[in-house]
Amino acid sequence: xxxxxxxxxxxxxxxxxxxxxxxxxxxxxxxxxxxxxxxxxxxxxxxxxxxxxxxxxxxxxxxxxxxxxxxxxxxxxxxxxxxxxxxxxxxxxxxxxxxxxxxxxxxxxxxxxxxxxxxxxxxxxxxxx
Numbered sequence: 001x002x003x004x005x006x007x008x009x010x011x012x013x014x015x016x017x018x019x020x021x022x023x024x025x026x027x028x029x030x031x032x033x034x035x036x037x038x039x040x041x042x043x044x045x046x047x048x049x050x051x052x053x054x055x056x057x058x059x060x061x062x063x064x065x066x067x068x069x070x071x072x073x074x075x076x077x078x079x080x081x082x083x084x085x086x087x088x089x090x091x092x093x094x095x096x097x098x099x100x101x102x103x104x105x106x107x108x109x110x111x112x113x114x115x116x117x118x119x120x121x122x123x124x125x126x127x128x129x
Contacts, residue, residue, distance in 0.1 A: 001016055001017065001018045002016070002017045003015070003016050004016075004017065004030075006033070009119055013092070015062075017060060038099050039093045041084075042075075050122075061110075061128070061129075062104065062105070062107075062128065062129045063125045063127075063128055064101065064103070064104060064125070064126050064127050064128070064129060065115055065122075065123045065124060065125055065126060066092060066120045066121065066123065066124045066126055067099070067101070067122065067123055068092070068094045068099070068120045068122050069094065069119075069120065069122050070093050070094030070095075070099070070119070070120060071094075071117065071118065071119050072090060072092060072093075072094045072114045072116050072117060072118045072119075072126075073091040073092065073093040073098055073114065074090070074091040074116060075089075075090055075114065075115060075116055076089055076090065076091070077089045077090075077103075077109045077112065077127070078109065078112060078113055079109050079110060079112055080108065080109065081108065081109045082106075082107070082108050083090075083102065083103040083106070083107060083108070083109060083127070083129070085102075085103055085106050086102050086126070087102060087103045088100040088101070088102050088108065089101055089102060089103055089127055090112075090114065090126050091095065092120070092126075095096070101126055103129060104129065105129065107126070107129040108129070109127055109129060110128045110129065111127060111128040112123050112127045113126060113127060114126050114127070
């Protein structure tokens with residue numbers, strides 16, 4: 001074990017450093033761990049395809065909202081167009097990634113509330129099914 005004194009912002013701290021073996025290593029304790037994990041999950045989606053909230057089985061009268069803030073990169077469907085569950089309707093660019101917003105169920109697009117290049121916030125309605 002080695003002891004050191006470290007000065008940070010004019011305050012003197014005593015630090016004890018102990019060498020540990022590879023088997024004894026653990027993750028550092030961090031009081032903000034839950035907050036950091038949430039930020040990391042938000043920053044790096046697990047898949048490129050962002051899914052809206054679960055859909056009712058009929059798919060009628062459902063608003064599909066933006067899962068995160070971003071810019072509309074492409075609108076691939078127009079009002080009156082039939083879509084199948086999982087078909088990409090809007091491509092949302094967020095954090096330099098293109099996120100496909102898909103139809104949550106089979107149905108007909110009744111309204112599209114966004115246009116290419118438009119900025120949206122999380123939970124803004126993108127289209128109605």
